[in-house]
Amino acid sequence: MPELAEVEYVARQLRENAIGATISTVNIVWPRAISHPTPEIFAAELVGRTITGIDRRGKLLLVALGRPHPVASREPCPPSADGVGEIEEEGWVTVHRRMAGNLRLLMAEEPDERYLVVDIRLADGRRLQYSDPRKFGRLAFWHADELPQALAEYGAEPLAADFTAARLAAILRGRSRALKPLLLDQARIAGLGNIYADEALHRAGLHPLRQADTLTPAESARLRDAIVTVLELGIAHGGTTFGRHQGLFGEAGRNVDYLLVYRREGQPCATCGTPIQRIVVAQRGTRFCPRCQPE
DNA sequence: CTATAAACCTGCTGGC
DNA sequence: TGCCAGCAGGTTTATA
Numbered sequence A: 001m002p003e004l005a006e007v008e009y010v011a012r013q014l015r016e017n018a019i020g021a022t023i024s025t026v027n028i029v030w031p032r033a034i035s036h037p038t039p040e041i042f043a044a045e046l047v048g049r050t051i052t053g054i055d056r057r058g059k060l061l062l063v064a065l066g067r068p069h070p071v072a073s074r075e076p077c078p079p080s081a082d083g084v085g086e087i088e089e090e091g092w093v094t095v096h097r098r099m100a101g102n103l104r105l106l107m108a109e110e111p112d113e114r115y116l117v118v119d120i121r122l123a124d125g126r127r128l129q130y131s132d133p134r135k136f137g138r139l140a141f142w143h144a145d146e147l148p149q150a151l152a153e154y155g156a157e158p159l160a161a162d163f164t165a166a167r168l169a170a171i172l173r174g175r176s177r178a179l180k181p182l183l184l185d186q187a188r189i190a191g192l193g194n195i196y197a198d199e200a201l202h203r204a205g206l207h208p209l210r211q212a213d214t215l216t217p218a219e220s221a222r223l224r225d226a227i228v229t230v231l232e233l234g235i236a237h238g239g240t241t242f243g244r245h246q247g248l249f250g251e252a253g254r255n256v257d258y259l260l261v262y263r264r265e266g267q268p269c270a271t272c273g274t275p276i277q278r279i280v281v282a283q284r285g286t287r288f289c290p291r292c293q294p295e
Numbered sequence B: 001c002t003a004t005a006a007a008c009c010t011g012c013t014g015g016c
Numbered sequence C: 001t002g003c004c005a006g007c008a009g010g011t012t013t014a015t016a
Helices: A004-017 A039-046 A144-151 A165-172 A179-184 A194-204 A217-236
Strands: A023-028 A034-036 A050-057 A060-066 A089-096 A102-106 A116-122 A127-131 A138-143 A277-281 A284-288
Touching: A004 A050, A004 A060, A004 A102, A004 A217, A023 A039, A034 A039, A039 A138, A060 A144, A089 A144, A138 A144, A165 A217, A179 A194, A179 A284, A194 A217, A194 A284
Parallel strands: A034 A138
Antiparallel strands: A023 A116, A050 A060, A060 A089, A089 A138, A102 A127, A116 A127, A277 A284
16 A cells, blocks of 8 residues: 555544643554664654654655643643744654555444554554554654665655656656666665656656656656646545555545555556556556557 | 676466 | 466575
């Protein structure tokens, strides 16, 4: 599930529902899921802190943690527009769901998630649970001054204002790699995964094996627009869900109904009717329309 | 720099 | 129904 669109969708839900909540206990069911610093320190650092903001970088979810002001103001501080209130950030939890991880916010009476990996109890009785049947996903805690090292390897943010056609053209320039592995390279563009890479290439009319530095300016502009479009559509549809839930409350994303090529091999292309083809590129199943996306 | 394979894990689906 | 092969939304590491 979790590519940029699915992470962004959950980030928005968390921003609406979890900011201001205080963590009372942390139970780590599968310790290897904590990648930094150690499971024990992770748990100890979280307890007593309050969720002050939610952010995202590529497929990585960022949860800002702080402590309420020790003194005074009787008024609870309302979160500001960027999700950060009058509480000082002291650290961050990062969540990478990899292939199959899910984040759920459970009401007090709801049963535990299946495949539970980390259970975070909130002071109001709700639980924030990370579950993951494949156990590929990772959580970490970073002090505020350590966060940059956690984000150091990420490339362009596709939904940021500076992700222009010129920016993408600069990324493609001088690279002999095929487009598909380049789009999946998080150090170049952060957040595209197998679904949205295939969908973006299809919308741009580009073959997945096309060499990156052979695109014309018009083609790279088309690709930039296609990337932004597929991601925004994915977010608007609540993400793409194949198996289990992926929203914060267990709801399935509806974007699967809008995919044009991903997992549609053999079915007719919506544009030209040619059967969608599947090949393997960089160990990943890759779908495209051989007519709309000529090599 | 680029490419390829394997590893990390488990669940699900389709074929026989 | 049972078993096996193949596939899966991602990343890291080792090897050419």
